[in-house]
Amino acid sequence: MNQTHSKKEKLKQLFFILYPILITQMAMYAMNFFDTMMSGHYSPADLAGVAIGSSLWVPVFTGLSGILLSMTPIVAQLAGAKRNKDVAFSVIQGVYLSIIMALIVLGAGALVLNPILTQMNLETHVRTIAHEYLVALSAGIIPLFVYNVLRCFLDALGKTRVSMFITLTSLPLNALFNYLLIYGKFGFPELGGAGAGYASAITYWLITVISLFIIIKTEPFASYNIFSRFYSVDFSKWKEILKIGIPIGFAIFFETSIFSAVTLLMSGFDTITIASHQAALNFASFLYMVPLSISMALTIVVGFEVGARRFRDAAQYTWIGLTIAVLMAVLCGLVLITFRYNVAGIYTTDPKVLALTAEFLLYALFFQLSDALQAPIQGALRGYKDVNITFLMALVSYWIIGLPLGYYLANHTGLHAFGYWIGLIAGLAAGALCLLGRLIFIQRKQSNVSLRAQQ
Template sequence: MYHAENLNNKVRLFLSILWPIMVTQLSLFAMNLVDTMMSGRVGTDDLAGVAIGSSLWLPIFTGVNGILLAVTPIVAHFIGSGQKDKIAGAVTQAMYLSVALGILVFVVGSFVLDPVLHIMNLDTGVHHIAFHYLVGLSIGIIPLFLSNVLRNFFDGQGFTRITMFITILAVPFNVLLNYGFIFGNFGLPALGGIGAGYATAITYWIILLVSIWMTFRLTVIKHYRLFVKWIMPSWKAWKEQLSIGIPIGLSIFFESSIFSVVTLLVGIMFSTVAIAANQVALSFTTLMFMIPLSISMALTIVVGYSVGGGKLKAAKQYGRLGVWGGIGFLACGAVFLFFFRESIAGLYTTDIDVIMMAGQFFIIAIVYQLSDAAQSGLQGVLRGYKDVKAPFLIALTSYWGVGIPAGYSLAAFTPLGPFGLWIGITLGLTCAAIGFYIRLQIVQRRFELGEN
């Protein structure tokens, strides 16, 4: 990575970092997409069960990974300021932290999972599939968190192609494992939607093992001597990482959890068809969101590197480039989504009622995705400045103070039904985008005045 001196070079550098992240994110999401599509081919109960299980897991997964995402700006700042000697220690401490968090999630989940599912009063078949899908997935929790630390370590240095290669390599394994465990091929038991959890967990182990192998094989990485030179766990180092990571993790948790809460509310308030339709629409729109999410992650890297090197003008230019790029992409995607919404839903299920309802969800999604692109990009810029506490408060207020209450009210007390929940999401994301924009102006002004 280098400090680009003109706009054209900045665009080239940004794109060179962005496109591998984009391929990585799309590949990671492809695993979830395969889970959903293959489960949907088994039956509506399997699709709904995987939807509920995924909705419970998603906020935990994204929240913890958000905490570990602190590695990216920390490494980027060290690189930008010429302090490479501090990187290995920070990454090793993050690996210790990831294992501790993985154990915590596993233990807490073993106590609360079944009671939470009982509260939802699901159909017996849906409850059974959701529970055992998550049991299977739990086998891969610790390797998933460990591999994400290594990913953030690679990405923070601008080596985004490494994680791209690893993820692309893992996707075919995930597809074959799903094909085996869901439908009973290759001599494996036919577990239906439950099998998707086991397939994904095994894939997480594959990703970890390949990531570790990379730290020994690549010249640009192996001099850090990860997994060779160990240091003692340090609460002081954990505290520093958590001071950055917890606000990031909570911000991501509150964002991802609104989608999960919407799915859970649909499950409690409406029919199995509504659950399945909601999952179809959410699955495809999340696939589209992988582009602005990738832009957000790239922004954290280039902005963090620029700020660490004292290049504040460059940091602002990268911010404008990335935020508007994400909005522009989803604006184009909205046109495609409008005209092909029912055809897209047909890729997930043959149930005509699910297809028609999912098409209506897609129409609302066209609006909320623009706000989602804006808020995601702005958060990526703020993380590059290591500004995370105020964005957390903005996220909490917007998503849970506006989005969820508004959505529930519209769903429960108006004829909008489940569609009211998605309108609430739109309102929450829009408020977040406005709040993050205002905060970014304040942060940039402080840095320019030397008050950071």
């Protein structure tokens, strides 16, 4: 990543960092889609088992892996300050911490998985498949957590196309392993839904090995000598990683778990309503990849500029990213308004489900507008290493404003299921406005520091 001197140069550099992140996120989304789809073609029970296992795993993984996202601003600021020798030490400490976190997850899973599945009202066969899927997936948890650290290192240097290459390479491999292990092709065991878990685990090992090879053998990564020497454990560095990472992880956990909570609360509605809600929410999650990718790109470029003490450039990147996000949200909104019935038709042919899904998609439009503000601002604030306010606003906007308001509207007004969406949109909008105020405060504070340093 290079220093830029004009808005045009910044726009160009931001784009070249952003588009590989977007493709990477889409590919990761597709990987989960293939697991679900291919299990569904094997049998309805395997589809249900994989879906249950996934719903238990995803909030845990996204929350804990969010802690490791702190490596991106840490490395970006070190790179911006040209403290290259400190980069290797920080990355290795992140790898150590990721392994410990993975071992804790494995230990906790061994203790609580069976009791959790037993408490759920599931058919015996579905419960067995969910258990087997998660056990199979656990074989890849350690490399998955390590890969998250390595990807943060690659991305923090602005080389997001490398992460894109690794993910795009893994996507067809994951689909191939799914085909071989779910259906038992070419002499491989026929494992059904559990095969999807083993396929993911094998894929996690492969992408970690590929990442290690690239970091050790290719430039500019090899010049950092990440694995050229042994570093002892440094708990002070772990403290720095956790101090930044825990608020990020909790913020992501609050965000992902709220939708699981809403889905559970909506179980009292009829099947058509639940199916329509899930279809619209799935497409809204797909569209969220755009502001999320902009958020991740802003963490990199803002962290780089802050590390170099170029606070004016960091602010310019932030506003460029926000402008792109809002314009994309408007474009996505126009697509939703115009083609919402076509989008609903991707998920169903049932006329009642299709019509209700199209209505839910109108509310997804307002999700996009709020996400266009809050996600990029979160990314920019992480670049400044200002993460506590993001964590607090995730808690307040989703769980203190969004969910209670949604519950009230859904159960005590005529809005019914739409009430949950309105509540979440209101909470998200409130959080976005508060984060905007925080961003302006941080930028002014850094600007004042820069002016005093010049005097």
